Amino acid sequence: METAEIRNRWLRFFSERDHAVVPSASLLLDDPNLLFVNAGMVPFKPYFLGQEQPPSKRVTSVQKCVRTLDIEEVGKTTRHGTFFQMNGNFSFGDYFKERAIELAWELVTKPQSEGGYGFPESKLLATVYQDDDEAYGLWKRIAGLPENRIVRLGKKENFWSMGVPGPGGPCSEILIDRGPEYGAEGDVEGAGDRYLEFWNLVFMEFDLSAVRSKDDFDIAGDLPAKSIDTGMGLERVAFLLQGVDNLYEIDEVRPVLDRAADLAGKQYGADHADDVRLRVVADHIRSALMIIGDGVTPGNEGRGYVLRRVLRRAVRSMRLLGVEDPTFPELFAVSKDMMKASYPELETDWARISAIAYAEEEAFRQTLRAGTQIFDMAAIAIKAAGGTQLSGTDAFKLHDTFGFPIDLTLEMASEAGIDVDQQEFRRLMAEQRDRAKADAKAKKTGHLDLSAYRDLAAASGATTFTGYTEVVSEGTVRGLLVDGELASSAHEGNDVELVLDRTPFYAEGGGQLGDHGRITLDNGAVVEVLDVQAPLPGFTVHRARVLSGEVAIGASADASVDLDRRLAISRAHTATHMVHKAFREALGETATQMGSENSPGRLRFDFPNAAAVPPSVLADVEARVNAVLLDDLDVTAEIMSPDQARATGAMALFGEKYGERVRVVSVGDWARELCGGTHTNRTGQLGVVKLLGEASIGAGIRRVEALVGTDAYRFLAREHHLVAQLTEALKVRPEELPERVDGILTRLKDAERELDKLRSGRLLESAPALAAAARDFSGTAVVVSQIPDGTTADDLRALALDIRGRLPVDRAGAVALATVPVDKPIVVVAVNDVARNRGIKAGALVRVAAQALGGGGGGKDDVAQGGGTDPNAVLAALAAVEAAVTAVGIG
Numbered sequence: 001m002e003t004a005e006i007r008n009r010w011l012r013f014f015s016e017r018d019h020a021v022v023p024s025a026s027l028l029l030d031d032p033n034l035l036f037v038n039a040g041m042v043p044f045k046p047y048f049l050g051q052e053q054p055p056s057k058r059v060t061s062v063q064k065c066v067r068t069l070d071i072e073e074v075g076k077t078t079r080h081g082t083f084f085q086m087n088g089n090f091s092f093g094d095y096f097k098e099r100a101i102e103l104a105w106e107l108v109t110k111p112q113s114e115g116g117y118g119f120p121e122s123k124l125l126a127t128v129y130q131d132d133d134e135a136y137g138l139w140k141r142i143a144g145l146p147e148n149r150i151v152r153l154g155k156k157e158n159f160w161s162m163g164v165p166g167p168g169g170p171c172s173e174i175l176i177d178r179g180p181e182y183g184a185e186g187d188v189e190g191a192g193d194r195y196l197e198f199w200n201l202v203f204m205e206f207d208l209s210a211v212r213s214k215d216d217f218d219i220a221g222d223l224p225a226k227s228i229d230t231g232m233g234l235e236r237v238a239f240l241l242q243g244v245d246n247l248y249e250i251d252e253v254r255p256v257l258d259r260a261a262d263l264a265g266k267q268y269g270a271d272h273a274d275d276v277r278l279r280v281v282a283d284h285i286r287s288a289l290m291i292i293g294d295g296v297t298p299g300n301e302g303r304g305y306v307l308r309r310v311l312r313r314a315v316r317s318m319r320l321l322g323v324e325d326p327t328f329p330e331l332f333a334v335s336k337d338m339m340k341a342s343y344p345e346l347e348t349d350w351a352r353i354s355a356i357a358y359a360e361e362e363a364f365r366q367t368l369r370a371g372t373q374i375f376d377m378a379a380i381a382i383k384a385a386g387g388t389q390l391s392g393t394d395a396f397k398l399h400d401t402f403g404f405p406i407d408l409t410l411e412m413a414s415e416a417g418i419d420v421d422q423q424e425f426r427r428l429m430a431e432q433r434d435r436a437k438a439d440a441k442a443k444k445t446g447h448l449d450l451s452a453y454r455d456l457a458a459a460s461g462a463t464t465f466t467g468y469t470e471v472v473s474e475g476t477v478r479g480l481l482v483d484g485e486l487a488s489s490a491h492e493g494n495d496v497e498l499v500l501d502r503t504p505f506y507a508e509g510g511g512q513l514g515d516h517g518r519i520t521l522d523n524g525a526v527v528e529v530l531d532v533q534a535p536l537p538g539f540t541v542h543r544a545r546v547l548s549g550e551v552a553i554g555a556s557a558d559a560s561v562d563l564d565r566r567l568a569i570s571r572a573h574t575a576t577h578m579v580h581k582a583f584r585e586a587l588g589e590t591a592t593q594m595g596s597e598n599s600p601g602r603l604r605f606d607f608p609n610a611a612a613v614p615p616s617v618l619a620d621v622e623a624r625v626n627a628v629l630l631d632d633l634d635v636t637a638e639i640m641s642p643d644q645a646r647a648t649g650a651m652a653l654f655g656e657k658y659g660e661r662v663r664v665v666s667v668g669d670w671a672r673e674l675c676g677g678t679h680t681n682r683t684g685q686l687g688v689v690k691l692l693g694e695a696s697i698g699a700g701i702r703r704v705e706a707l708v709g710t711d712a713y714r715f716l717a718r719e720h721h722l723v724a725q726l727t728e729a730l731k732v733r734p735e736e737l738p739e740r741v742d743g744i745l746t747r748l749k750d751a752e753r754e755l756d757k758l759r760s761g762r763l764l765e766s767a768p769a770l771a772a773a774a775r776d777f778s779g780t781a782v783v784v785s786q787i788p789d790g791t792t793a794d795d796l797r798a799l800a801l802d803i804r805g806r807l808p809v810d811r812a813g814a815v816a817l818a819t820v821p822v823d824k825p826i827v828v829v830a831v832n833d834v835a836r837n838r839g840i841k842a843g844a845l846v847r848v849a850a851q852a853l854g855g856g857g858g859g860k861d862d863v864a865q866g867g868g869t870d871p872n873a874v875l876a877a878l879a880a881v882e883a884a885v886t887a888v889g890i891g
């Protein structure tokens with residue numbers, strides 16, 4: 001049975017039994033504790049907790065999920081996938097254990113010809129939580145399972161939680177016995193593949209406040225109503241019903257595996273290690289496709305890092321399979337074709353998704369090339385020095401700078417016949433992790449532990465945002481944190497996080513910075529707002545300092561936004577929409593915004609593009625935007641359904657969360673985007689937009705920065721002033737400036753060259769006199785001299801050689817010259833053949849001199865150079881050379 005059919009049967013079965021069908025939520029649901037949705041129930045958490053009303057008391061869904069905790073297991077077992085789909089049926093205070101078991105048993109065992117999955121009853125088992133006698137009895141009665149096929153298990157297996165605070169409860173799983181070829185009979189708990197769990201029924205009863213591990217958690221209390229959450233692994237059922245061995249071979253995944261095998265010229269099934277790599281590729285390509293599809297871009301933290309890791313593991317697996325050329329264009333296209341039936345947005349969004357994937361592959365391939373060179377050089381150096389081990393520091397550098405996974409380094413080391421100091425590597429990694437943790441704590445959205453905000457949100461309720469139409473609003477203080485702790489009041493000088501029931505302050509989001517301003521309380525207390533964040537959706541926290549008076553919960557407040565700053569930010573935000581639109585016109589649909597920042601008078605805008613954007617395109621975009629400013633278009637915002645928004649052609653930015661009603665911001669009829677930010681009323685209010693240029697910010701992503709309004713004007717005025725100063729100084733017209741400056745630079749260079757020549761010539765003129773002044777030390781003719789400051793090392797050397805050439809060839813001769821080129825002294829020594837044969841060596845003499853100068857040096861026996869730090873020791877250094885020559889002569 002095809003995966004799509006398994007999914008259809010599921011939805012049909014439950015919708016015929018009064019369940020409302022809910023589409024899959026984005027993988028990026030707004031739960032601050034989860035990087036990705038990892039179970040079908042996640043979008044329904046507020047319904048279980050009684051925080052929101054469900055659309056219906058019974059719902060069903062097929063939810064996209066990502067779990068990367070077991071990423072190392074992918075490909076090695078039959079059932080570990082980083083992306084999977086979970087079929088679920090849910091009851092919020094409606095049916096409970098009995099009906100849940102009835103429904104599950106009916107669908108699982110109903111013959112395929114009647115719309116069920118047709119699993120043979122004799123092969124099925126159920127597990128229940130150890131003391132859940134009720135569930136035990138129900139499996140006996142409803143399913144008629146014999147006692148030896150109902151297994152009681154402990155918390156670890158049969159008590160389900162989200163892994164983070166939230167709803168949970170005892171659960172009961174349905175397993176299939178795959179037969180003796182998959183392992184020993186009766187080993188239900190074991191890691192083997194014989195008993196495969198494919199459907200989990202959770203009897204949601206409790207609200208968990210802390211989850212330390214699967215069997216160690218705190219129960220805060222009962223849920224408002226007993227509820228049901230079930231999850232059936234779509235991929236697992238698919239591989240069972242498709243008669244294949246594992247999830248990598250099901251219809252939605254196998255074609256990618258086959259294409260990877262083709263590209264590598266491998267036969268799947270011929271070699272275990274290669275099979276694992278092919279499965280990793282198939283799994284990771286699909287996960288990456290789905291993750292990018294939902295708006296994530298590769299990065300170095302959070303979701304972006306997970307994505308990058310998955311993409312790089314895929315590149316690396318292909319490399320281990322012997323393919324060094326790019327493969328993503330082939331593999332992603334195959335995966336998209338397999339998934340688009342269930343997720344049509346993959347097709348409509350293909351330009352963006354593929355651009356991001358291909359850019360990351362290209363970037364990582366370059367990284368591999370650069371890192372491999374570094375590794376090869378290190379390996380050569382180690383071997384040359386007779387060593388056998390790559391240091392932990394080098395391995396760490398390869399990891400940190402070049403993104404080399406340690407296993408790659410280990411493998412390359414073993415190919416090169418050396419090993420790696422893994423202990424030191426791990427120590428450095430741990431050190432870095434600690435640093436990163438400390439950094440994260442210090443960041444402004446800090447409070448890694450969001451529990452304080454959850455408590456605050458529970459105490460104060462959601463915030464009404466009035467800031468689209470007002471910049472001053474009356475409200476009431478609903479919540480207060482002082483030093484991250486709930487508080488009922490705060491005093492002058494306290495740094496607080498303050499919650500109002502209504503606020504005109506915009507919380508940072510959608511690329512727009514939070515507002516600044518003041519909150520004045522009815523008792524006269526004044527609070528200065530320094531930043532505004534929404535740590536939980538719809539919940540605004542003002543980070544502020546109490547300037548005077550006392551702030552208490554329940555006080556009435558006048559919240560007043562710093563208007564000039566807000567207007568400057570709004571101008572930047574409207575300009576971002578316009579720049580976005582103009583880039584899409586100039587470069588095509590792929591130039592879709594990936595990130596932006598709107599700050600007062602300034603914007604930053606990131607989009608995928610393989611190469612630098614030529615200056616002519618930047619100029620066109622800037623001209624286009626400024627032309628639209630003159631049209632003075634209206635900028636309007638409307639609330640509508642997502643379908644209506646699509647019909648108006650509004651651009652949705654992935655990665656942003658949109659609810660059942662969305663806000664569409666239009667710049668005339670020209671640019672339309674889903675956006676929650678604040679804007680100007682008309683484009684004319686922007687004044688002028690000046691692009692400052694563009695640059696790469698990694699992996700095929702470009703960043704443009706621009707100034708808007710007064711800031712743009714000031715920038716242009718400053719540049720104009722600079723040009724005016726230059727034209728005045730150089731006495732030319734502005735357009736003649738570049739040529740004039742070029743001419744000046746060329747003449748300057750020529751003059752410097754000439755000057756150098758003269759200086760060297762003049763210096764060499766002193767050679768005959770210096771040679772004639774040679775003195776005898778133990779039979780060696782010695783010239784020592786302090787040469788005037790400012791002589792270069794090259795000139796000093798030339799002079800030493802010239803003098804040496806003038807000394808008699810039939811007797812020992814040595815020349816030692818010292819000077820101070822800039823601020824540190826240098827010394828050059830040259831000796832002739834006779835001196836060398838007597839044991840007077842230039843290298844040794846330089847060492848003696850350099851020591852006196854407070855430094856070091858060396859070189860060949862006939863000429864050598866050194867230097868030091870003490871410019872006052874030049875004479876002493878030269879005297880030391882004379883003494884050394886004398887000593888050798890006597891010795």
Ligand code: SER
Nearest residue numbers: 039041200229230231
């Ligand atoms: N939440 C449970 C699970 O993820 C059942 O949906 O297994």
